Amino acid sequence: MAYRSSPKARLEALLVATATGVVTLALLAGMPYVLWHATGVPWPDRVGSWHDLSAWLMQPVTDPLMVDLLAMVGWVCWTAFAWSLLTEAAWYALHLPHLLRDRTAHKAHLETLPVQRALAALCIGTLALAVISLWRPPAANAHQHTPADGGHAHITATAPAHAGSTKDEPHTTRTARSTQARGVEYTVAHGDTLWDIAETHLDDPLKWPRIYALNKTRIQADGQRLTDPDQLTPGWQLTIPTTPSPNPLLPTPHPTPAQPSSPPTPTAPLPADPTPGHRAEHDTASRATRDHTTNHTRPGPAAISVGPASMIGITTAAGLLAALRFFRFYQHRSRRHSLDAQPPPLSPVIEKAVMAAREAALPRSTAADPDRLITRRTPPQPPQPASTVTIGTANASEISLDALAGGCAWTGPGAEAAARALMIGILTAAERLRPRTPRVRGLLTQNLTDRLLPGTPPHFSALASAEDLNEAIRRAEAHLLAHARHHQDTQEAEHGPLPATTDGSGEPSGPGTLVLLSEPNTAQSSYLATLASREPHGALIVLALGDLPGTAAWRIEADGTVNQQTGAGDCASTLQLFHLTPQAGQDVLDMLLTAHDKRPRTPVLPGARAAADPTQHPAEDADHDPEDDPPPAPPEPVKPVKAREANQDKPVRLNVLGPVTLYAHGNPEPVGLGLRGEVREFLALLAAHPTGLITDDIARHLRLSEDPDQSAKELKNLRRAVRRALRSATGHSKAEFIQLHGELHKLHTGLIETDLAAFTEALHHAATAPDGPPRLTALHHAVDLYRGPFAHGGDYPWCDSIRESLASKAADAVAHIAHHAEHAGTRQDADAALALLEKAITLSPTHELLYQHAIRLHQVAGRHDTARNTFTLLERNLKVLGLAPDPATRALLTIRTRTAHLG
Numbered sequence: 030m031a032y033r034s035s036p037k038a039r040l041e042a043l044l045v046a047t048a049t050g051v052v053t054l055a056l057l058a059g060m061p062y063v064l065w066h067a068t069g070v071p072w073p074d075r076v077g078s079w080h081d082l083s084a085w086l087m088q089p090v091t092d093p094l095m096v097d098l099l100a101m102v103g104w105v106c107w108t109a110f111a112w113s114l115l116t117e118a119a120w121y122a123l124h125l126p127h128l129l130r131d132r133t134a135h136k137a138h139l140e141t142l143p144v145q146r147a148l149a150a151l152c153i154g155t156l157a158l159a160v161i162s163l164w165r166p167p168a169a170n171a172h173q174h175t176p177a178d179g180g181h182a183h184i185t186a187t188a189p190a191h192a193g194s195t196k197d198e199p200h201t202t203r204t205a206r207s208t209q210a211r212g213v214e215y216t217v218a219h220g221d222t223l224w225d226i227a228e229t230h231l232d233d234p235l236k237w238p239r240i241y242a243l244n245k246t247r248i249q250a251d252g253q254r255l256t257d258p259d260q261l262t263p264g265w266q267l268t269i270p271t272t273p274s275p276n277p278l279l280p281t282p283h284p285t286p287a288q289p290s291s292p293p294t295p296t297a298p299l300p301a302d303p304t305p306g307h308r309a310e311h312d313t314a315s316r317a318t319r320d321h322t323t324n325h326t327r328p329g330p331a332a333i334s335v336g337p338a339s340m341i342g343i344t345t346a347a348g349l350l351a352a353l354r355f356f357r358f359y360q361h362r363s364r365r366h367s368l369d370a371q372p373p374p375l376s377p378v379i380e381k382a383v384m385a386a387r388e389a390a391l392p393r394s395t396a397a398d399p400d401r402l403i404t405r406r407t408p409p410q411p412p413q414p415a416s417t418v419t420i421g422t423a424n425a426s427e428i429s430l431d432a433l434a435g436g437c438a439w440t441g442p443g444a445e446a447a448a449r450a451l452m453i454g455i456l457t458a459a460e461r462l463r464p465r466t467p468r469v470r471g472l473l474t475q476n477l478t479d480r481l482l483p484g485t486p487p488h489f490s491a492l493a494s495a496e497d498l499n500e501a502i503r504r505a506e507a508h509l510l511a512h513a514r515h516h517q518d519t520q521e522a523e524h525g526p527l528p529a530t531t532d533g534s535g536e537p538s539g540p541g542t543l544v545l546l547s548e549p550n551t552a553q554s555s556y557l558a559t560l561a562s563r564e565p566h567g568a569l570i571v572l573a574l575g576d577l578p579g580t581a582a583w584r585i586e587a588d589g590t591v592n593q594q595t596g597a598g599d600c601a602s603t604l605q606l607f608h609l610t611p612q613a614g615q616d617v618l619d620m621l622l623t624a625h626d627k628r629p630r631t632p633v634l635p636g637a638r639a640a641a642d643p644t645q646h647p648a649e650d651a652d653h654d655p656e657d658d659p660p661p662a663p664p665e666p667v668k669p670v671k672a673r674e675a676n677q678d679k680p681v682r683l684n685v686l687g688p689v690t691l692y693a694h695g696n697p698e699p700v701g702l703g704l705r706g707e708v709r710e711f712l713a714l715l716a717a718h719p720t721g722l723i724t725d726d727i728a729r730h731l732r733l734s735e736d737p738d739q740s741a742k743e744l745k746n747l748r749r750a751v752r753r754a755l756r757s758a759t760g761h762s763k764a765e766f767i768q769l770h771g772e773l774h775k776l777h778t779g780l781i782e783t784d785l786a787a788f789t790e791a792l793h794h795a796a797t798a799p800d801g802p803p804r805l806t807a808l809h810h811a812v813d814l815y816r817g818p819f820a821h822g823g824d825y826p827w828c829d830s831i832r833e834s835l836a837s838k839a840a841d842a843v844a845h846i847a848h849h850a851e852h853a854g855t856r857q858d859a860d861a862a863l864a865l866l867e868k869a870i871t872l873s874p875t876h877e878l879l880y881q882h883a884i885r886l887h888q889v890a891g892r893h894d895t896a897r898n899t900f901t902l903l904e905r906n907l908k909v910l911g912l913a914p915d916p917a918t919r920a921l922l923t924i925r926t927r928t929a930h931l932g
Contacts, residue, residue: 042162049156056152057114060107064100113149120150121157128161128252161252217265223258230269243268329407331427332607333385335378339613340589340605341450342419342427343389347412348457349379349617350386355463355624355910357833358875362626362915375830376616385409387826388732402750403707403743406732415461416468418454418544420447421589421606428604430469430544436561436571436580438549441592443585444574446608448546449481451572452492453609453617455544459491460624464911466541467491472501473546477574482618490625498553501545505560505569508543512568515539544570549577679782680759681766685716686784686835687817693758700758704750706823707731711747712776713820715767716783717831721775730827744774785835788814792838795845805849808842812865815839818872840876843869847882851889859886874906877918884921897922 120138121128128134135154142150215226223237231239241258248254249265334340360373375383389409410426413419419427439447452471459467467490475494478485487494495501519539549557558579561571573580583591589608609617622628682692689709691701714730715722727733728740748767755766761780768777776783788811795807819832843865850862866883873879880903887896900922903914 039163042159046156046159046163049152049159053114053152053156057111060103060110064103064107067100110149113146114153117146117150117153121153125157128157213269215267215269217261217263217267219263221261221263223261226267226269239270240267243270328425329389329409331410331425332422332605333381333409335381336610336613338446338587339378339609341382341453341607341609342412342422343385343409344412344417344419344427345450345454345457345607346382346386346409347389348454348460349382349620351463352457352460352621352624353379353383355460355912356620358910358912359623359626361837361875362877376620378613378616379620380830382617383829384826386412387829391824391826401707402705402746403731404734404739406734408732416458418451418458418469419607420451420454421591421604423603423605430542430570432604433544433570433572433581434567436558436573436577438573438575438577438580438582439585440575440582441585442587443589443606443608445481446587446610447585447589447606448572448574449611449614450607450609451544451546452482453614454607455491456489456618456621460621468541469544470541471544471546472504474498474501474548477546477548482614484615484622485618486622486627489627490621498547498550501547502553502556502560505543505545505571508540509560509569511540540568542567542570544572546572546574548575549573554578679780680761680764681755681781682783683712683716683776683781684784684816685713685820686788686815687821689713689820689823691755691758693755696758701754704754708747708750708754710820710823710825712751713823713825713828715774715776716785717819717828719776719778719783719786721768721770721773724772724774727774732826748774784814784816785819788835788839792842795842805846808846811842812839812846815842836873837876840869840873840879844878844882847879847886851882851885856890859890862886870902875910877903877915880914881918881921884918888921 124134124138135158138154139147139150215230223240224234227237227240228234237258241255244255244267246254247266247268249262251262251264253262253265255261255265255267330343332340332342333346374380386409389411391408393408413427413429418430420430420432421428452473455467455469455471458469462468469491471492473481473492473494475487475496478492478494485492485494493504495504516539545557545560547553547557554577557571557573558577560569561577561580571577571580576582585591585606585608587608589606591604591606680694682694684690684692689712690699691704691712692698693700710731711727714727722730724737724741724744727744728735733740733743748769751767752765756762756764764777764780766777766780768775791807791811791814795804795811798804798807815835819835820828843862847862847866850858854862863883863886866879866886870876870879870883880899883899884896887893887899900914900918903918907914
């Protein structure tokens with residue numbers, strides 16, 4: 030079909046082109062005209078040299094001088110605007126063929142521009158689109174045209190004459206069969222809506238999201254797309270699904286000719302709402318399917334922004350996630366345990382990195398669900414193998430360290446930031462291999478280390494510092510000799526009975542790769558260039574911050590873009606290096622140092638408390654706790670949790686400690702079992718933030734679309750699903766279980782109670798109650814409420830830190846109960862404490878303080894073999910991380926065994 034635009038559309042395009050041209054000319058020519066007539070030539074007549082300029086600037090500030098300065102600023106701004114206009118005009122001229130096919134490229138281009146260029150791009154882009162609309166070339170369309178006055182009944186369906194014939198089938202027949210398998214074609218008429226089209230041809234207006242999902246990525250003949258389900262242009266071609274499959278984006282295995290008079294039976298339609306005021310809520314379901322198909326076909330981002338002027342790769346983020354478990358282990362070991370202690374928050378850099386790494390590790394769904402309530406952002410790409418060190422991205426994929434083979438020289442304002450990110454990449458790659466030997470190591474001078482990552486020890490993980498460049502070169506030569514010796518031994522072993530080419534874990538054995546990062550000087554430049562050119566592949570990489578003749582020269586801008594380079598191969602025009610600011614690099618280094626049980630030179634994290642006295646061991650501090658004084662009476666019996674839940678006071682109880690479960694008042698069985706996963710995640714998120722969350726924070730945690738309007742409508746759909754489920758379960762037909770104050774969402778505390786709130790309140794009572802039965806009762810209450818990890822069974826990247834914090838608080842409560850049983854309790858108290866310790870150890874298998882209490886309780890009871898088995902279990906769990914038990918824990922067995930022998 031040849032698209033024919035109406036005279037009205039051409040008139041609108043002419044008006045837009047005229048108005049845009051007038052505005053652009055006014056900005057381009059009007060500004061210099063006003064400046065010329067107001068101030069004349071901006072350069073003063075009496076200024077003819079630099080000396081005259083300095084004398085002119087040193088004169089007293091007067092009104093004429095201020096006018097001249099403002100005029101010069103105006104001319105500079107006009108020059109920058111004129112240059113932006115020329116740049117954008119060139120861009121739109123180069124991309125004119127693409128604009129003819131897809132008009133949405135203009136909007137996508139605007140979103141990538143900074144503010145100073147957005148105005149020029151808006152003027153040029155709007156003018157270009159208006160001109161294209163005035164003169165639109167014929168667009169080919171394989172579908173038969175249906176007149177606009179045909180109403181709803183005009184559908185064009187094509188079916189092959191012989192359904193079973195596939196051999197030597199014409200291409201047009203195969204195309205028609207593919208189209209028919211998905212649906213039939215319909216031409217939009219004046220006044221059509223998706224609601225009416227679905228009601229006419231699918232016998233159910235609530236099925237309109239299926240039509241939208243099938244056509245949202247289709248480029249129409251006028252170059253536009255169906256981006257808003259409420260806006261249809263007459264003449265557009267829409268595909269109406271005719272298969273009863275719940276996934277309209279997948280063709281059926283055996284297509285049959287379409288029958289418009291027999292619409293498919295809905296598999297999971299949205300609940301009908303007879304009121305016209307709720308029709309807008311159906312728009313949420315359509316927005317939930319936007320870009321769903323694209324999310325599963327296009328690759329996600331390979332680089333993530335972790336703050337202003339900082340960017341790392343998803344592989345580096347995976348290394349930070351691997352280091353986080355060691356970081357938290359040493360935090361638990363060194364901190365003083367307290368009921369009211371709050372774990373120090375992670376820095377924003379670490380928080381964003383580990384969030385992206387968890388998103389990349391989530392399972393990817395391959396089936397599109399048209400009934401989804403929300404649409405997730407495209408998850409990042411999976412990280413590279415554990416031993417890989419990446420330096421940047423090119424063509425939406427990470428570039429490994431191999432791109433620097435043969436040597437490279439980095440210059441420009443972003444060279445140091447990129448080198449800092451490379452050092453962090455080497456350290457995080459070693460974290461992913463831990464406790465195995467790193468495959469890539471870094472070597473640089475101490476001066477360069479202090480400038481890039483101050484506070485790094487001389488020998489730390491996979492980084493080493495040399496006193497000067499000469500010593501660094503000697504170490505590099507020694508590495509090359511070791512690499513050559515290993516290569517020779519490997520060749521000899523290949524002819525022997527036991528070839529040794531791997532280290533037993535699938536990784537190649539040997540010295541690995543050494544990255545020599547240096548600042549070349551005149552005396553050593555030629556030698557470094559020789560090392561770079563003659564080194565064996567994979568043995569040594571020479572990277573210079575400065576000019577190094579004979580190697581590839583890369584100029585790196587402040588944003589990591591490599592504008593001028595030689596020897597970069599195919600990625601010469603698209604390579605962007607990862608880069609980190611000094612503060613971001615320091616945050617990452619502090620976490621890595623803590624993950625190796627090293628004390629950073631700077632504070633570990635904002636808000637962290639001062640460390641305890643290093644002369645005292647945490648286990649010994651626990652023994653000298655003021656709670657050693659025996660209570661005057663045994664603890665009161667604790668009321669069972671199930672009985673409390675059966676007597677809940679509010680209509681709904683939400684349990685998030687363990688699987689997310691809902692209970693209605695007076696009903697012992699859980700309700701809302703048919704709730705979708707995104708609804709349960711929404712409830713868990715609100716339960717974790719009882720004071721409420723604003724829309725932007727919810728969209729960030731749930732990984733919703735970045736479009737505020739779309740995310741707001743998807744949140745409305747989530748609230749609607751919660752409201753319907755809870756109203757049906759409780760019988761409160763008018764209750765609003767989620768309160769909305771502007772953009773603040775929170776659970777209605779008068780209608781919903783949570784076990785998390787009860788758990789937090791019990792810990793608060795235990796921390797403030799005096800020693801004795803009141804505190805132990807509150808502790809038992811809190812431990813009974815903690816049935817498992819927060820939102821157990823849900824792969825929610827945002828809740829990992831919450832799970833860790835709640836598990837730590839539950840472990841502290843169990844430790845206090847065990848401490849009382851160990852020093853002042855009865856035999857029954859000790860047995861009950863051991864049962865709680867076994868449960869807590871199952872949930873926190875590397876929490877060493879729990880093992881210490883269990884060992885002591887077993888030894889007090891005379892079960893020394895069980896105590897040794899508990900210590901063996903701790904050794905086995907820590908060995909997985911490449912760690913060993915603390916000497917104080919090992920000393921417990923030695924002291925008790927020696928005492929037994931003496932007795």
